[in-house]
Amino acid sequence: MPYFTISAGLRGAYMPDSCYVMRAQTRRExxxxxxxxxxxxxxxxxxxxxxxxxxxxxxTMWREAQKARPAYLPHCLExxxxxxxxxxxxxxxxxxxxxxxxxxxxxxxxxx
Numbered sequence: 880m881p882y883f884t885i886s887a888g889l890r891g892a893y894m895p896d897s898c899y900v901m902r903a904q905t906r907r908e909x910x911x912x913x914x915x916x917x918x919x920x921x922x923x924x925x926x927x928x929x930x931x932x933x934x935x936x937x938x939t940m941w942r943e944a945q946k947a948r949p950a951y952l953p954h955c956l957e958x959x960x961x962x963x964x965x966x967x968x969x970x971x972x973x974x975x976x977x978x979x980x981x982x983x984x985x986x987x988x989x990x991x
Contacts, residue, residue: 880902880903880904881902881903881909881941881944881945881975882900882901882902882903882944882975882976882977882978882980882981883900883901883903883909883912883940883944883973883974883975883976884898884899884900884901884953884972884973884974884975884976884980885897885898885899885900885901885912885913885916885971885972885973886898886899886953886971886972887916887919887920887969887970887971887972888969888970889968889969889970890955890957890967890968890969890970895972897916899984900976900980900981900983900984901981902981903941906937906938906941909937909940909941909973910933910934910937913933913936913937913956913971913973914933916971917933917956917958917971920958920969920971924960924961924962925958925959925960925961925969926958926959926960926961926964927956927957927958927959927967928956928958928971932956933956936954936956936971936973939954940954940973940974940975943975944975949975950974950975951974951975952974953972953973953974954972954973954974955970955971955972956970956971956972956973957969957970958970958971
């Protein structure tokens, strides 16, 4: 079963605004998780997270997770503030993760 790390925030920043590891049984689950992150940005007035872009990112990452040696670098869905449409300075990042990373994140959630 594939595992993914989803984070969002400024592109090139060291600390994302949000980050979590998830297990997805279907591509539809992954797409739904990306959509929930994108919804927050759309409500804040960002552009670039349309349904087509979300579907592309989900499909790309699903194919990447099926590989024997998936890439460790994240793919990015670029986002721009509505007042500066040519400045795609934010993003939603998705990368493959391991089961160990998933279990570690679940253990950390139990601590809070």
